[in-house]
Amino acid sequence: MKVAVYRKAHFNAAHRLHNPNWSDQKNKEVFGLCNNPNYHGHNYEMEIKVVGEVDPETGYVIDLKILKDLIKAQIEDRFDHKNLNLDTEEFKDLNPTAEHICYVIWKILTQHLDKKYEVQVRLYETPRNYVEYPV
Numbered sequence: 001m002k003v004a005v006y007r008k009a010h011f012n013a014a015h016r017l018h019n020p021n022w023s024d025q026k027n028k029e030v031f032g033l034c035n036n037p038n039y040h041g042h043n044y045e046m047e048i049k050v051v052g053e054v055d056p057e058t059g060y061v062i063d064l065k066i067l068k069d070l071i072k073a074q075i076e077d078r079f080d081h082k083n084l085n086l087d088t089e090e091f092k093d094l095n096p097t098a099e100h101i102c103y104v105i106w107k108i109l110t111q112h113l114d115k116k117y118e119v120q121v122r123l124y125e126t127p128r129n130y131v132e133y134p135v
C-alpha cells in the first residue's frame with residue numbers, strides 16, 4: 001500500500017535575483033524589484049511530500065520525527081536567516097529563484113533519504129506564489 005505523507009516547514013531568507021552576464025539595465029527589466037542590490041527577503045513555506053510503501057511492522061511510510069529532524073538540520077539550519085547569495089554555497093553561482101531553491105532543497109533531501117521514497121518539494125515564496133519539484 002503506497003501512501004503520501006507530508007511535513008510542513010519554513011525558513012526566512014534574503015536574496016537578489018541577478019544574472020552577472022547581463023547589464024544592470026537588463027537585470028532590472030527582467031527581475032524588477034527582485035534585483036535590488038541591497039537584497040530583499042521572503043518567509044518561505046515548504047511542504048515536503050514523501051511517498052512510499054507502508055511498513056507492515058511500524059505502520060509508517062517514514063517516521064515523521066526523522067523527516068522533521070532531517071528538514072531542520074539540512075534545510076532550515078542551512079538557509080534560515082541567511083542571505084542566499086552571500087551566505088550559502090548552493091547559491092554562490094546559482095541565481096536563487098524560487099525554482100532553483102526548490103530544486104536545491106529536493107536534491108539535498110533526496111541525498112539523505114532512502115531511494116525507495118518518491119520525494120516532492122512545494123515551496124511557497126509568498127502565499128500566492130509557489131513552485132514544485134519534481135512535477
